[in-house]
Amino acid sequence: MSFSPLIQDLIEAFRCLPGVGPKTAQRMAFHLLERDRDGAEHLSQALVAAAEKVGHCSRCRTLSEAELCEICSDTRRDVDKLCVLESPVDMLAVEQTGGFNGGYFVLMGHLSPIDGIGPDDLGLDKLFERLESSQISELILATNPTVEGEATAHFIAEQIKHLDIKVTRIAHGVPVGGELEYVDGGTLAHALAGRRALN
Amino acid sequence: MSFSPLIQDLIEAFRCLPGVGPKTAQRMAFHLLERDRDGAEHLSQALVAAAEKVGHCSRCRTLSEAELCEICSDTRRDVDKLCVLESPVDMLAVEQTGGFNGGYFVLMGHLSPIDGIGPDDLGLDKLFERLESSQISELILATNPTVEGEATAHFIAEQIKHLDIKVTRIAHGVPVGGELEYVDGGTLAHALAGRRALN
Known part of the structure; x- marks a missing residue:
């Protein structure tokens, strides 16, 4: 048994999202179909608008329409x-x-x-x-x-x-709030080499 | 600073999915915009087709178009x-x-x-x-x-x-492959009450 074609296609389509496997895709599809069709329509429109219109800033190349x-x-x-x-x-x-x-x-x-x-x-x-x-x-x-x-x-x-x-x-070094014990050797070496005077 | 309106709208739209918070929504939006616009178009079409056409089976009420x-x-x-x-x-x-x-x-x-x-x-x-x-x-x-x-x-x-x-x-009881030690009391009580003869 499988779900009807449109549902299967929707589950398959969700797989293009990062970190979404078969079970999550199924949960997303049924959530939208059972409880949030307006959300589905909104997401559909937002996807097509963004995919068609968002390009790159001509100056800094970031994503922007x-x-x-x-x-x-x-x-x-x-x-x-x-x-x-x-x-x-x-x-x-x-x-x-x-x-x-x-x-x-x-x-x-x-x-x-x-x-x-x-x-x-x-x-x-x-x-x-x-x-x-x-x-x-x-x-x-x-x-x-x-x-x-x-x-x-x-x-x-x-x-x-x-x-x-x-x-x-940008400087390499120990992250703020981290503990030296858990910092990897490479980072700690960089932190030592890049030490700064306090006074 | 915020992203351009269409990108913000897409990030917001992803929030309708179950288990998707602001960071995940952002990652999904940028993944599609940077690497998979075809996937975005496909997902958009699958969403609108499913949301418009999937109804309930007239006999068993399951979702079906x-x-x-x-x-x-x-x-x-x-x-x-x-x-x-x-x-x-x-x-x-x-x-x-x-x-x-x-x-x-x-x-x-x-x-x-x-x-x-x-x-x-x-x-x-x-x-x-x-x-x-x-x-x-x-x-x-x-x-x-x-x-x-x-x-x-x-x-x-x-x-x-x-x-x-x-x-x-359907029977309540211990799940196959489970260990009695970790089964909750209610389930174990059901499993005992519902015991079946082996011979």
Whole structure:
């Protein structure tokens, strides 16, 4: 026995979501059909609208349906600092710290030769063009602290050596609230090497 | 800072799914926008098709877009046994045991005076009509072993006392593969009371 075709198709369609297996997909489908058809219609419309209209900000490459995203069109931001990130959610994370008021450039990924992702796929030509043509004094490389993120950061730093721009990388170290006992060796080594004077 | 309106709306729309909080909704939205727009379009179409066309089987009340569901339209099923369940997924679970070849009646819920769910909402009039007009000899009450499920089963049994139909309830007992040590007292008491001769 299987459910009717439209129900089966809906269960199958939910499988495209990250972390959703067969049981969860089934639970989602029946939840919507039994209890929340309005929610299903709303989700359907939101999906098609976003999939059709959301593109990339022409300046920082983040996801946005507008030509310029909210931050790129904000004239009160510092124009001399630029922060390079891997994804739009990283941008939200940095914004939420409240400690940065410059511009962003979102790579939408990281260098990964195995997956065939090279500098062109990350819009690096656009980034270098922007660095050459504007008065940016500091470039903050805030890619993820993973092997690929580090490689991407080093590649970018290498490529713009000839420009008179200060290039910085976010600090590695022990997370706030963490315990030394549970911090991995690599992180602790970075934390020691990057120690700062207190007085 | 927030994401652009269409992205925010999509994140919000995902919240209608069971077990999806703000972070998961965000991850789902970005996964689809960054990596799987075809999946998003497919999910959108599947949602609207299912929400518009899936109704209830006119005979057993399970969810189906056809007038009669797959099982109700199957002429090879036993017509003298009827199994009452709370939901379509329970029907799948019973079918998968392979141990039942009769018909089903799906209540799509259970009696719950607090939520205002009474006999009419569960289609009990339809069930009683079917019991009176057909040659059903056994009615198996397979509602969930919860307080509401038990109450619903007892209510149904009480209402059809006057009919010449054998009414049974699925057995309570220790689950196969379980350990007595971890079985709750109520279940163990049921398992003892319902003990069966081995020889």
